[in-house]
Structure formats: C-alpha cells, structure tokens
Amino acid sequence: MKRFGSSRLQLLGSAIFSEVGQWRREAEAVGHDIIDLGIGSPDRPPSERVMESLAGAVRNPANYGYPTSEGTLEFRSAVARWYDYRFGVKLDPEHEVTTLMGSQDGLAHLAMAVCDPGDTAIVPDPGYPIYAVSLVLAGVTPHLLPLRAENGFLPRLDEIPEQTAAAAKFILLGYPSNPLSAVADIGFYEELVEFAKRRNMLIIHDAAYSEMAFDGFRPRSVLEVPGAKEIAVEFHSLSKSFNLAGCRIAFLVGNKDAVGALRALKSNIDYGVFTAVQEAGIAALEDQMAGSGWEVASVYERRRNIVVDGLREVGWNVSKPKATMFIWAPVPPGWTSRQISREILLSAGVVVIPGDAFGEQGQGFVRIALVQEEERLMEAVRRIGRFLRDRGVGPAS
Incomplete structure (x- = not known):
C-alpha cells in the first residue's frame, strides 16, 4: 500500500522526545507519581x-x-x-x-x-x-x-x-x-x-x-x-x-x-x-x-537555588546558571545522557531530558526544567538523591 509522508519527516529529530514519552508511560504504569521537569512550559499564569x-x-x-x-x-x-x-x-x-x-x-x-x-x-x-x-x-x-x-x-x-x-x-x-x-x-x-x-x-x-x-x-x-x-x-x-x-x-x-x-x-x-x-x-x-514589580526571574532564581544546592548535597555537582528556566547538568561518570534520564524516570518518577536531544555535543548532559513549585522541586531532588545513593554515587568530596 502506498504510504503518505515526506522523507524530510525522518530528519526532524523527534525520536528522543518520543522515547521520553514512552518511558513516562512505563513509569506511570507501575504507579509512579510523575514530577515532570522535561518540557520548559511555565507553570504559573500571567499577571x-x-x-x-x-x-x-x-x-x-x-x-x-x-x-x-x-x-x-x-x-x-x-x-x-x-x-x-x-x-x-x-x-x-x-x-x-x-x-x-x-x-x-x-x-x-x-x-x-x-x-x-x-x-x-x-x-x-x-x-x-x-x-x-x-x-x-x-x-x-x-x-x-x-x-x-x-x-x-x-x-x-x-x-x-x-x-x-x-x-x-x-x-x-x-x-x-x-x-x-x-x-x-x-x-x-x-x-x-x-x-x-x-x-x-x-x-x-x-x-x-x-x-x-x-x-x-x-x-x-x-x-x-x-x-x-x-x-x-x-x-x-x-x-x-x-x-x-x-x-x-x-x-x-x-x-x-x-x-x-x-x-x-x-x-x-x-x-x-x-x-x-x-x-x-x-x-x-x-x-x-511601568516598573509594576511583576516579574518571573525571582521565582526561577529561588527554584534554581533549590535544585542546584540540593543536587550538590546529594553528590551531583552541577553549575548554577545565571539565566533561563533550565539546569544543564553533566551526568555522573559511567552513564550516557539517555541511560540516566531513563533510569531517573523509571526509578524516581522524575522527567528530565537527555542532552543528546539537542545535538551530538549534548551527550553527557541532561536538561532539567524548573517548571514545578518549590515543594515539588524539593521532592524531585530527594528522589534523585535516593536514586544516586542506590547506585553508589555519594556526596561530593
């Protein structure tokens, strides 16, 4: 049967995002409460x-x-x-x-x-x-x-x-x-x-x-x-x-x-x-x-501090960025971007995006989006900490 769809669609690079969606369905199927730090979609309304x-x-x-x-x-x-x-x-x-x-x-x-x-x-x-x-x-x-x-x-x-x-x-x-x-x-x-x-x-x-x-x-x-x-x-x-x-x-x-x-x-x-x-x-x-005082930077600065400081405490040494709603985190030794992203989701119920979704140079990193309220971010850090401890990744020396 004749198939419809251009060859250029095979070049659009959405495979990793589709994979992450499948991992999420697997995690949900075993009862995980999912904390989604994947897509960078703001979680608050405008002013x-x-x-x-x-x-x-x-x-x-x-x-x-x-x-x-x-x-x-x-x-x-x-x-x-x-x-x-x-x-x-x-x-x-x-x-x-x-x-x-x-x-x-x-x-x-x-x-x-x-x-x-x-x-x-x-x-x-x-x-x-x-x-x-x-x-x-x-x-x-x-x-x-x-x-x-x-x-x-x-x-x-x-x-x-x-x-x-x-x-x-x-x-x-x-x-x-x-x-x-x-x-x-x-x-x-x-x-x-x-x-x-x-x-x-x-x-x-x-x-x-x-x-x-x-x-x-x-x-x-x-x-x-x-x-x-x-x-x-x-x-x-x-x-x-x-x-x-x-x-x-x-x-x-x-x-x-x-x-x-x-x-x-x-x-x-x-x-x-x-x-x-x-x-x-x-x-x-x-x-x-007009200088109304309404702005989002302070919200994400607090969230950044919670995630970066928390991950450092559990042994994942990540840099503290000066801007955006993302953390670009180098993966611990022995993992690829895709392996650790999948394992964090299936074991801890936290969605992060493997760095190679953004190009070959992204291998060895994951992207963490700061798109949950502070309590959920603290819970995500606790879960990731347990995941790292279970795999022998201890606090940074």
Missing part, C-alpha cells in the same frame, strides 16, 4: 492586569476579524518602546518589527524566507531543536558549531572554516541559551557582529530568555552593538518572561530586509495573532516598563 486585558479584549466584538499577519501597529509600537526601555535600541515599528505566533513560529520559517535550497547556515550544537528543523524544512545545509563547556558554551568563531563562513547565509545563536543556560556579554556580541559584517552574513539571535536572569545579571541585546541592525535580527518571546506560553505571541526585530522577508512569507501562510492576545502582550510589556 492579573494581563489576564484582565485579555479578558476585556476577548469580549470586544471588533477583535474577531482577521488580524494582519505582521501584527497591529499598536503591538509593534509597544515592542519598539520596550526595546528602547530595556536595551536603549531604537526600532521603527513599521519596518523593523513583526509579530509572531511564538518565537518557534518565526524560527521555523525564517530560513525559508532568507535562504534558497542548497544554501548553508551555521547553527549551534547543542541547540534548541527548531534551529536544525528549520533548515531541514528549507532545504538548507547546516554547519554545526560546537558549544563546549570549556569555553562557557560560547562558540569559537575562529574555528569556522573560512570557506563555510564566506558561503553561509546566516549564523544562528541564542543567549541566554536553551538548553545550555549559558550567557554572553556585550564583548561577545561585538565580536559576532564584526565576524558577520566581514562576510555579509545575517546574524539571527534568539533572546527568548533575556528577562529570566539571576544574581543581578542583565542580558544584553546583539542590537546594542553599533551598526548591528545592518546584519542582525533578534527574536523575543512573551511565553516565558510573562507566562503567556499558551497565547503564542512573540516578535522579530532588527534588519528591515530580513524582517520584511519573514513578513512576506508569513503573509502567505497565516493571518496573524488574535488581536486580543496582542492587547494582552501590550499590557505585559507596559507592566514591565
């Missing part, structure tokens, strides 16, 4: 003002027509004001901002908009899965850029072969990083902009976690570098920073040609984000600009 704004906008009959694909000028103008407030970067809301159904929407489609089949693009390894998936969908050849612990999970740009660098249409990076929780300073962005300008290469920067930083650290924007808008765009999402994940709203800003290319593609694909959701997005950005 009261944002919910009130959304509720009011939903009741407005005028909001039920097709929205524009690029988003309302009101939302794009709020984004431009927020960028000036947060980073000191001036944006033209007419040409340098476009609205997205979550940053994954934009990341999935941007390669199609700025590349032709057969082009080359540089993407990180490990990296958020949509980075590589977008290239498969666009028929673009990836050059994988290894991100290693000894370099703070920042790339060595000088290790990219010059022939590859000269041919690449874009380089895609994201800091603070998912899954690595690594951060970059303005000096790195200056180096990156200089590197890309010399080769007329587009920079795509994923900054979805810029508002989830700890210990006084303030992530920067690549667009703060003078002249960066000539060759750079940046994604932002309201999903994590404002607990609006289910609403699907984000934006791309920066170089007007690249922003315009994505707009043109998406105008043939969808009709944009529900206007009521855009009004909620405006309320969220205005909340922060």
Whole structure:
C-alpha cells in the first residue's frame, strides 16, 4: 500500500522526545507519581492586569476579524518602546518589527524566507531543536558549531572554516541559551557582529530568555552593538518572561530586509495573532516598563537555588546558571545522557531530558526544567538523591 509522508519527516529529530514519552508511560504504569521537569512550559499564569486585558479584549466584538499577519501597529509600537526601555535600541515599528505566533513560529520559517535550497547556515550544537528543523524544512545545509563547556558554551568563531563562513547565509545563536543556560556579554556580541559584517552574513539571535536572569545579571541585546541592525535580527518571546506560553505571541526585530522577508512569507501562510492576545502582550510589556514589580526571574532564581544546592548535597555537582528556566547538568561518570534520564524516570518518577536531544555535543548532559513549585522541586531532588545513593554515587568530596 502506498504510504503518505515526506522523507524530510525522518530528519526532524523527534525520536528522543518520543522515547521520553514512552518511558513516562512505563513509569506511570507501575504507579509512579510523575514530577515532570522535561518540557520548559511555565507553570504559573500571567499577571492579573494581563489576564484582565485579555479578558476585556476577548469580549470586544471588533477583535474577531482577521488580524494582519505582521501584527497591529499598536503591538509593534509597544515592542519598539520596550526595546528602547530595556536595551536603549531604537526600532521603527513599521519596518523593523513583526509579530509572531511564538518565537518557534518565526524560527521555523525564517530560513525559508532568507535562504534558497542548497544554501548553508551555521547553527549551534547543542541547540534548541527548531534551529536544525528549520533548515531541514528549507532545504538548507547546516554547519554545526560546537558549544563546549570549556569555553562557557560560547562558540569559537575562529574555528569556522573560512570557506563555510564566506558561503553561509546566516549564523544562528541564542543567549541566554536553551538548553545550555549559558550567557554572553556585550564583548561577545561585538565580536559576532564584526565576524558577520566581514562576510555579509545575517546574524539571527534568539533572546527568548533575556528577562529570566539571576544574581543581578542583565542580558544584553546583539542590537546594542553599533551598526548591528545592518546584519542582525533578534527574536523575543512573551511565553516565558510573562507566562503567556499558551497565547503564542512573540516578535522579530532588527534588519528591515530580513524582517520584511519573514513578513512576506508569513503573509502567505497565516493571518496573524488574535488581536486580543496582542492587547494582552501590550499590557505585559507596559507592566514591565511601568516598573509594576511583576516579574518571573525571582521565582526561577529561588527554584534554581533549590535544585542546584540540593543536587550538590546529594553528590551531583552541577553549575548554577545565571539565566533561563533550565539546569544543564553533566551526568555522573559511567552513564550516557539517555541511560540516566531513563533510569531517573523509571526509578524516581522524575522527567528530565537527555542532552543528546539537542545535538551530538549534548551527550553527557541532561536538561532539567524548573517548571514545578518549590515543594515539588524539593521532592524531585530527594528522589534523585535516593536514586544516586542506590547506585553508589555519594556526596561530593
């Protein structure tokens, strides 16, 4: 019988996530109470003002027509004001901002908009899965850029072969990083902009976690570098920073040609984000600009401390990240990422994601998402501690 489904679906790399789902079903079948620290989905609602704004906008009959694909000028103008407030970067809301159904929407489609089949693009390894998936969908050849612990999970740009660098249409990076929780300073962005300008290469920067930083650290924007808008765009999402994940709203800003290319593609694909959701997005950005005090970073900083300090006490030495909602933890000696993730789930009922879900360089790590309340996180640490003790992993010396 004829089968339906394209060959590119075999290249999308979802096998590990499917495996984790199967492990979970096995753990549930033997009665485990599952603590899911796998998918990075916020577990709290947005602020009261944002919910009130959304509720009011939903009741407005005028909001039920097709929205524009690029988003309302009101939302794009709020984004431009927020960028000036947060980073000191001036944006033209007419040409340098476009609205997205979550940053994954934009990341999935941007390669199609700025590349032709057969082009080359540089993407990180490990990296958020949509980075590589977008290239498969666009028929673009990836050059994988290894991100290693000894370099703070920042790339060595000088290790990219010059022939590859000269041919690449874009380089895609994201800091603070998912899954690595690594951060970059303005000096790195200056180096990156200089590197890309010399080769007329587009920079795509994923900054979805810029508002989830700890210990006084303030992530920067690549667009703060003078002249960066000539060759750079940046994604932002309201999903994590404002607990609006289910609403699907984000934006791309920066170089007007690249922003315009994505707009043109998406105008043939969808009709944009529900206007009521855009009004909620405006309320969220205005909340922060007004200094309302509502923010999520302190929540995740406390959660980070519980998990990192707790794991260290039970013998798992993990680093304390400066940002994001994730812990990128090196696995104890003698395990692979997949082995320990499966055993933790089947023995302790705690879901973590094996690092090789994010690329070959992720082997030897697991990603732990801080998406449960503090009591559940403490329980997860206790269970993992028992698991480690049962397998002869003692407290760190």
